[in-house]
Amino acid sequence: MRAKTRRSTYRSDIDGLRAIAVLAVLFFHAGVPGFSGGFVGVDMFFVISGYLITGIILRECRANTFSFKGFYLRRIRRILPALIVMVTTTIILASFVLTAFDFKMLAKNVLATVFMIPNISIWKTSGDYFSNAVDSNPLLHLWSLGVEEQYYLLFPLMLFLLIRYLHLKWLWGLLVVALLSGIGFAFWAVSFKPTFAFYWLPPRAWELLCGAVLAYYHLRQQSINGQRLMTLLGSLMIFLAIVIARNNDVYADFAHQILAVVGITLLIDGNSQRRNVPDLSHQSLFLKPREEYKTQSSHDLVLTRLSHWISLFLSWPLLVGIGRISYSLYLWHWPLFSLYTYRVHPDALLWYETTALLAATFVLAYGSWRYVETPFRRPKKWNDTAVIKLAFSLQSVLVLLAIGILYSGGFPQRFGLASSAYSAGAEDKNALQKDCHTDPYSSDYHFPSIEKCLIGQQTANAPIRFLVWGDSHANAVTPVFDALGREYGLAGGHATLFGHAALWGAKSNDDNATLNWLQFNQEQLKVIVDRSIHDVFLVGRWPSYVFSATQFEGTLGRNGIPNVLIKGHKTGLQAFRASLEETVQRLQQQGVTVWLVLPVPEMDRIMPRWLALNAADQTDVWLKAPYPERAAAVWPVFKELQAKYGVHLLDPSLQLCREDGQCRVAYKGKSVYYDDDHLSTSGSLLLREMLRPAFDAMKQGL
Incomplete structure (x- = not known):
């Protein structure tokens, strides 16, 4: 017993x-x-x-x-x-x-x-x-x-x-x-x-x-x-x-x-x-004053x-x-x-x-x-x-x-053809993603040569006129650069790193990724110099380097800049400004024209899924952008760089959103996003008119 x-x-x-x-x-x-x-x-x-x-x-x-x-x-x-x-x-x-x-x-x-x-x-x-x-x-x-x-x-x-x-x-x-x-x-x-x-x-x-x-x-x-x-x-x-x-x-x-x-x-x-x-009583929460406790x-x-x-x-x-x-x-x-x-x-x-x-x-x-x-x-x-x-x-x-x-x-x-088309938006991604969008957290990190990541008009010995440089948001919009490059007869390059935009001297959330990030940035600058690239488009999910990945709060996203002292700056916003400014300076020192693509409106739900389940009977859908303050918080940095260095600003929201704050999430029966914040291939093509002045300028400069 x-x-x-x-x-x-x-x-x-x-x-x-x-x-x-x-x-x-x-x-x-x-x-x-x-x-x-x-x-x-x-x-x-x-x-x-x-x-x-x-x-x-x-x-x-x-x-x-x-x-x-x-x-x-x-x-x-x-x-x-x-x-x-x-x-x-x-x-x-x-x-x-x-x-x-x-x-x-x-x-x-x-x-x-x-x-x-x-x-x-x-x-x-x-x-x-x-x-x-x-x-x-x-x-x-x-x-x-x-x-x-x-x-x-x-x-x-x-x-x-x-x-x-x-x-x-x-x-x-x-x-x-x-x-x-x-x-x-x-x-x-x-x-x-x-x-x-x-x-x-x-x-x-x-x-x-x-x-x-x-x-x-x-x-x-x-x-x-x-x-x-x-x-x-x-x-x-x-x-x-x-x-x-x-x-x-x-x-x-x-x-x-x-x-x-x-x-x-x-x-x-x-x-x-x-x-x-065995004498621990389960009947009382208080120990009885037995002899051993008196001592x-x-x-x-x-x-x-x-x-x-x-x-x-x-x-x-x-x-x-x-x-x-x-x-x-x-x-x-x-x-x-x-x-x-x-x-x-x-x-x-x-x-x-x-x-x-x-x-x-x-x-x-x-x-x-x-x-x-x-x-x-x-x-x-x-x-x-x-x-x-x-x-x-x-x-x-x-x-x-x-x-x-x-x-x-x-x-x-199970849900009909229209729903199926929206669901397929989850796989409507940049075809170059597998080979040219690398992960800095990988122990065998390496970035392929620029020849393997070309976009636009690809003819023998054609000079590389432009480079799309950034994080996964840059990778997501590469299809529209590819389409316009072919239309204008211009060759371009695609250089993107998972979770790490073109921010010079910034720190990631682990040492290995930080070293790979620095190496990646140095590699892209070397390519720009060696290939005499004239125009660089900087694209990123910019708010996530200051705030958390999905909410407007003073904490940090997993892939963003740590909210610690970086180059003497006490806040993530200051560090972000300093890192992006240094990137712009280094590019302009090489005579590069810098085009800064502002943040893509972020949604608060996985859009292909939501559209397939809730809006399959609609071909064009608009939703109110849930995080306007996130983009607004980093907007002064872009305006400051424009005034100080003459960088060109390109705003996707002008193509994707209306004045009432409603943003397009579906167009002609296709999802504009492949998740909650990355544009699908179909969605990226909606930015043609935003980019056309840049390609006109590049064509005239030949």
């Missing part, structure tokens, strides 16, 4: 910690105030998984009962039934909601989930976990499951071989070395390959290894001294991670991971002593009481219950929020919508746990052979469904 009590207490602690982790993620995705860093709940899950899995393997190896068959069968029973039900339901619901383009992306992620690489697929397709576009992927959250599944495949074999062929005392040292190496690699990855660090197993391995090291330590009937302090410190660190962390600089910030991982590790260890303290100092008594309350909270029946259904909670929450936001309410959810979605999540999660998870984890109900056959059969069905969706092009006929 006593052993059973200890096991129950232990499981209550772990379930309580699982509940904290899953609630943090749920409330983060729901936009609940105070949970801006709730995404660290996934980091906490990794530690808990590492702790539990390692503990199972070590205990079974010590008892000579471990088998790979048994281990993986338990994983299949634990993971696949609920996962398959959720994915199948998501496909069915998405068929009524997602446009053809996004339905195809869902199918790709279904295939990746079946083959246990959803994290890699999402890394390649969705990219930024925190971008506005991620609500189009109802399976986005499965990236973390991919990390865990890959860990389950590799770690048990490695651990088993180490236990079998090495003395147990060596295992401790190897685990610690692996942990320290993992931390070092993760720090490097966060600094130089931030999105890789977020999605892939190797940079995440240290979090799982933290749990593994602690499991080994506990197996030897040891725990770190000072459990009360560990409990309090761990709780404080988790609280700070959840409340303080922000998603707009998460890729370059290792601190939030440290807080969450170390915090949950300390909390697991701090509560491990409860297994040997404690007031400081020790406060620590004892606080740690006691935390332990009681973690074993609170409601929290324990949430912890037990935490896997199903995690599985179901994002598809509900994603599909609802996608179809019904693309803007910020109202409080009652959030409440209803959370309630629905809990109902579905309980049903999944009660009627799917629990039965399949009972060998008497489903024997091993039946589970394997059923899992293989259902996985095969999912593969066939996904292939069918891809082969059909996402079943565009």
Whole structure:
């Protein structure tokens, strides 16, 4: 009976910690105030998984009962039934909601989930976990499951071989070395390959290894001294991670991971002593004045009481219950929020919508746990052979469904031809993007020679008259430069860098990207000098280098200039002005005519999707620009450069917007944007008249 009590207490602690982790993620995705860093709940899950899995393997190896068959069968029973039900339901619901383009992306992620690489697929397709576009992927959250599944495949074999062929005392040292190496690699990855660090197993391995090291330590009937302090410190660190962390600089910030991982590790260890303290009352929040407390100092008594309350909270029946259904909670929450936001309410959810979605999540999660998870984890109900056959059969069905969706092009006929045409706008991008729009965050960054990125009239030995230089917004408008170049018989070049416009001396949000940015700028200036290029068009999403990527606020976008001292300037706006001014100066020193293209009006929704679902019966659509103050805030910089250096200003809003603030988002049945802020190829061609005076001037100057 006593052993059973200890096991129950232990499981209550772990379930309580699982509940904290899953609630943090749920409330983060729901936009609940105070949970801006709730995404660290996934980091906490990794530690808990590492702790539990390692503990199972070590205990079974010590008892000579471990088998790979048994281990993986338990994983299949634990993971696949609920996962398959959720994915199948998501496909069915998405068929009524997602446009053809996004339905195809869902199918790709279904295939990746079946083959246990959803994290890699999402890394390649969705990219930024925190971008506005991620609500189009109802399976986005499965990236973390991919990390865990890959860990389950590799770690048990490695651990088993180490236990079998090495003395147990060596295992401790190897685990610690692996942990320290993992931390070092993760720090490097966060600094130089931030999105890789977020999605892939190797940079995440240290979090799982933290749990593994602690499991080994506990197996030897040891725990770190000072459990009360560990409990309090761990709780404080988790609280700070959840409340303080922000998603707009998460890729370059290792601190939030440290807080969450170390915090949950300390909390697991701090509560491990409860297994040997059966007299902790669950009936009272206050410790009784027993004899041992009378000898404690007031400081020790406060620590004892606080740690006691935390332990009681973690074993609170409601929290324990949430912890037990935490896997199903995690599985179901994002598809509900994603599909609802996608179809019904693309803007910020109202409080009652959030409440209803959370309630629905809990109902579905309980049903999944009660009627799917629990039965399949009972060998008497489903024997091993039946589970394997059923899992293989259902996985095969999912593969066939996904292939069918891809082969059909996402079943565009679901919403009609007009809707399908708008949906196709998501793929209406610059054809040169693949080869000539490079990523400074890539470890193998290189920019191709100008000969591979020519636009306009391309004849043998024709001189390059103009260059389009900038970030992804420059890449997006390149088609209109290409069309006019062909019309006027002028050759041009295309040089664009993801998230980094022509700003000289500015800093990116990680050192590697900053170096690549500087190299890119130097390369373009050298090309301009060597090829005697006369005209340069500077294009960029200029407001995002001063403010956040999508909102008008004094914080910084992920790809923008950090709001720190740059060249002695205290604000992002000052740094932006100084960097753009230096670019203009360097160009004019080479006798170049500078054309500065002002910001393209930004929208607050993914336009091809919105048009396909809400305006398919209209061929010309106008919407009020939601962020006019963002462009207005940087406008004085452009006017100052015009007055001081005589640069030519080209304003896309004169072609795309009316005086009443309404901007064109659809023209002749085609989307003007391919997302919320980049012009589609069709949209860029609407800027012909804006650029025609520049091409007239270039033609006359020959």
